Amino acid sequence: MARSKPTVDAFVTAVSGRLAALQQTPEPKDPVGRRAHAAAFDRVSSEALGTETLVAATEDHTVHVPGHPDARLRVYWPDQQRLPALADGASGGRPVLVYFFGGGFTIAGIDWIGWDAGFRRRAREAGVIIVAGEYSLAPEVRYPAQPEQCWSVFEWAAEHARSLGGDPDRLAIGGASSGGNLAAAVTLMNRDRAKRPIRLQLLEAPALDLTRGHLDARGITQVPGAILRRLARQLVLQYLGPDRATQRKPYASPLLATDHRGLPPAVIYTAEMDPLRGDGEAYARVLSEAGVPVSCVRYIGQTHTSGGLTGHVPAADHLHRDVITTLRTLHEEPTSYGAPLREPAEASR
Known part of the structure; x- marks a missing residue:
């Protein structure tokens, strides 16, 4: 039986067609114009998709970052009321997930609907x-x-976990796309700088090799491969600048770090019709070879952004349920797997 050709999920195609019809003007080429255009479409598409915004207690803070612009963050509690602070030594705090949004390093933000x-x-x-x-x-x-x-946001969350009603021993970190890149970078920074206990890194369609060495456009027909590679190159240049050596630095391309030992357990989600699937899956392999517990799931027929189409795409709903189940494990005691059967050095030969 001949192997079927990869195609986009029919539900994704239907929703994409609906959203494409809402695009009133072409996307500007300049970064600032592109950002404003994308922000406007976030509002339009959220309304069209009936995005529900639950009532929840939130709180905004600004964190000082030495040598760089300050960073803003928003705390979300599970209910409509802020959790009470925990005294030192008290138990019962909620797990804390530090998460970074995606947007190719150039668009989006925590205020996006x-x-x-x-x-x-x-x-x-x-x-x-x-x-x-x-x-x-x-x-x-x-x-x-x-x-x-x-890194400063993560450090703030760890240091303020108890005052938020959280447990500093139940920390997790996550991100999507460019946010997945930054989340993975922070796990490396934590290992190198502070060694705080992180229970989980949760990466969704992450961009982890900014040399674009793992970019894989095979089977993707919506956009020609040459155009995809050119767009990826433009985003990398805007984020890293023209020095190609920067692309190989571990905090820029976490996949290319020389050592992945000692990183937190990882759950990685990739999409079949996403050129970045190679990044996430290669990262799962290097983590496994380094003795890090890791699971990686590829969603067939899905695109880079279709995971956000909950309520409209069955696979997106399944992804959401899987993420929620994964996050709920933070309430439990972690499983100890012991040492892997092979030493990391032997596994990489």
Whole structure:
């Protein structure tokens, strides 16, 4: 039996067609115009999709980042009331997930309707506190400001966990797309700088190799491969600048770090029709070879952004349920798997 050719899920195609009809003007080419255009479409598409914004207790803070612009964050509690602070030594705090939005390092933010609604829903259904971090957008601000901002947000969350009603021993970190890149970078920074206990890194369609060495456009017919590669190159240039050596730095391309030992357990989601699927799946392999517990799930027929189409795409609903189930494990004691059968050095030969 011949192997079937990869195609986009019919539900994704239907929703994409509906949303494409709402695009009244072409996307500007300049970064600032593109950002404003995308923000306007976030409002239009959220209304068209009936995005529900749950009532939840939230609180905004600004964090000082030495040598870089300050970083903004928003705390989401699972209910309509802020949780009481915990005294030192007290137990019963909620898990805390530090999460970074995606947008190719150039667009989006925690005020976007889609991201804000998603944080509220995940906090409510998983029973966790979410600290959504905001980082400066390129090209006005470039690397290494963004990973340093995200590191400061993570440090703030860890240091303030008890005052938020959270448990500093039940920390998790996550992100999608460019936010997944920054989340993975922060796990490396934490290992190198502080060694705080992180229970989980949750990465959704992450961009982890900014040399674009793992970009895979095979089977993707919506946009020609040459155009995809050119767009990826433009985003990387806007974020990192022209020095190609920067692309290989571990906090820019976490997949290319020379050592992944000691990183937190990971759950990674990729999409078949996403050129970035190679990044996430290669990262799962290097983590496994380093002795890090890791699971990676590829969603067939899904695109880079279709995971956000809950209520309209069955696979997006399944992804949401899977993420919620994963986050709920933070309420439990972690499983100890012991040492892997092979030493990491032997596994990489």
